[in-house]
Amino acid sequence: MWLFFHKLGSPKYFYDLSGKFLPWFGGLTLILMLLGSYWGLVVAPADYQQGDSYRIIYIHVPAAWMSLFVYIVMASAGAIGLIWKMKMADVVASCSAPLGAAFTFLALVTGSLWGKPMWGTYWVWDARLTSELILLFLYLGFMGLEAAIDDKRTAANACAVLALVGVVNIPIIHYSVEWWNTLHQGSTVARVDKPAMDVNMLIPLLIMWFAFMFYYGTTLFMRARNEVLYRERDTAWVKEMVTE
Amino acid sequence: MGLLPKHAHRRKKLGLIVMMVMGVGVAVGMVTMALKENINLFFSPSQVLAGEAPKDHTFRIGGMVRTGSVRRSNHNLEVAFEVTDTAKNLPVVFTGILPDLFREGQGIVAQGKLGPNGTFIASEVLAKHDENYMPPEAGEAIKNAQKIQATLKE
Amino acid sequence: MTEFFHMGGYAFFVWTSYGLATIILIANVILPIQRKKEILNTLKRRLRREQS
Numbered sequence: 466m467w468l469f470f471h472k473l474g475s476p477k478y479f480y481d482l483s484g485k486f487l488p489w490f491g492g493l494t495l496i497l498m499l500l501g502s503y504w505g506l507v508v509a510p511a512d513y514q515q516g517d518s519y520r521i522i523y524i525h526v527p528a529a530w531m532s533l534f535v536y537i538v539m540a541s542a543g544a545i546g547l548i549w550k551m552k553m554a555d556v557v558a559s560c561s562a563p564l565g566a567a568f569t570f571l572a573l574v575t576g577s578l579w580g581k582p583m584w585g586t587y588w589v590w591d592a593r594l595t596s597e598l599i600l601l602f603l604y605l606g607f608m609g610l611e612a613a614i615d616d617k618r619t620a621a622n623a624c625a626v627l628a629l630v631g632v633v634n635i636p637i638i639h640y641s642v643e644w645w646n647t648l649h650q651g652s653t654v655a656r657v658d659k660p661a662m663d664v665n666m667l668i669p670l671l672i673m674w675f676a677f678m679f680y681y682g683t684t685l686f687m688r689a690r691n692e693v694l695y696r697e698r699d700t701a702w703v704k705e706m707v708t709e
Numbered sequence: 710m711g712l713l714p715k716h717a718h719r720r721k722k723l724g725l726i727v728m729m730v731m732g733v734g735v736a737v738g739m740v741t742m743a744l745k746e747n748i749n750l751f752f753s754p755s756q757v758l759a760g761e762a763p764k765d766h767t768f769r770i771g772g773m774v775r776t777g778s779v780r781r782s783n784h785n786l787e788v789a790f791e792v793t794d795t796a797k798n799l800p801v802v803f804t805g806i807l808p809d810l811f812r813e814g815q816g817i818v819a820q821g822k823l824g825p826n827g828t829f830i831a832s833e834v835l836a837k838h839d840e841n842y843m844p845p846e847a848g849e850a851i852k853n854a855q856k857i858q859a860t861l862k863e
Numbered sequence: 864m865t866e867f868f869h870m871g872g873y874a875f876f877v878w879t880s881y882g883l884a885t886i887i888l889i890a891n892v893i894l895p896i897q898r899k900k901e902i903l904n905t906l907k908r909r910l911r912r913e914q915s
Binding site for chain 1: 807809810833838840843848849
């Protein structure tokens with residue numbers, strides 16, 4: 466295990482291994498996305514209260530879950546980079562930030578597009594919406610800080626600290642609907658008893674969630690490989706690869 | 710030989726970074742405090758009737774639309790209804806277009822002011838929806854089951 | 864079929880959401896592909912310069 470961890474830290478090993486996984490991840494993403502969208506938009510029944518508008522859930526909820534998941538990955542990778550000075554961990558953190566920002570943005574906008582017809586407003590400053598907006602600012606802050614510092618090492622360390630401070634926001638987002646009165650409703654899937662959703666509506670939601678997970682894997686690999694290629698530009702193996 | 714200015718430059722940058730990180734930390738801390746203080750979006754009818762809500766400026770109320778309390782005006786968009794938290798009821802008037810989910814028994818959040826006669830004059834009505842998702846037939850079945858149970862209790 | 868696109872009257876909200884998701888998801892695939900081309904081109908040019 467430790468050996469594997471160490472090997473992953475080697476840029477060339479990562480580049481070769483991720484290259485093998487990439488087509489599989491990409492293919493799975495595409496299949497799951499198409500299946501989930503078809504099931505969610507066509508097969509799943511309309512909701513008893515919200516009619517067809519609830520179908521936005523198949524974008525909104527996976528995007529919102531990913532916005533939290535990616536942040537946790539980013540902060541963990543940042544911490545690993547900070548403590549063990551592992552270059553690959555810095556690369557993972559740095560490449561996760563724009564993807565996490567994209568998921569957060571998507572969750573916010575689709576939520577807004579869902580809120581207008583159902584709640585009657587595009588935006589309300591309730592705890593759930595506000596904390597998710599703060600998450601977007603944390604991602605953008607991470608990217609801004611990284612761009613502002615020339616030295617890669619210093620940039621990675623500063624960004625890792627920022628990401629770790631921002632971790633406070635993650636439980637706040639998740640529990641906001643329980644701790645305070647919000648316009649946003651409580652959890653449907655992540656709850657102690659069974660999900661409060663018809664099976665035929667739940668299955669496409671889970672498929673879309675898997676699709677988003679594989680999508681993140683795919684795009685993270687693509688970005689990380691680019692970063693590795695650039696950082697290792699003076700090594701023999703990259704030069705060899707370029708000349709091929 | 711060009712070495713010292715670079716150092717000063719670096720030191721300045723480091724200071725900038727420390728300040729940025731501290732700034733973000735303070736911001737997050739303040740947000741957390743603010744969230745603890747007063748992030749509740751609305752007051753319940755019980756809280757309003759107990760005088761906990763602000764008197765002279767707008768605030769939000771939240772609760773369920775009491776079944777059988779909705780009266781619509783014939784000649785304009787005025788709607789009158791009562792919001793309940795099952796303990797207390799608060800009369801509300803609103804003129805305007807209601808969200809699609811507005812119906813009796815539905816959770817709502819309304820923004821407005823308390824009128825002199827104790828009626829809440831709403832300027833905006835938002836519908837809250839529950840975390841349950843099911844096809845219309847299933848919703849109908851549950852409603853019927855609840856009705857049967859209610860009649861059995863009586 | 865028209866009923867499907869109508870989305871029970873919520874067409875604008877549903878299709879805008881799915882449309883935006885499609886654009887963002889595809890953009891995040893295209894961007895790294897372009898970046899890779901860019902990097903490879905730069906490295907190739909650099910290598911040629913070094914060799915000559």
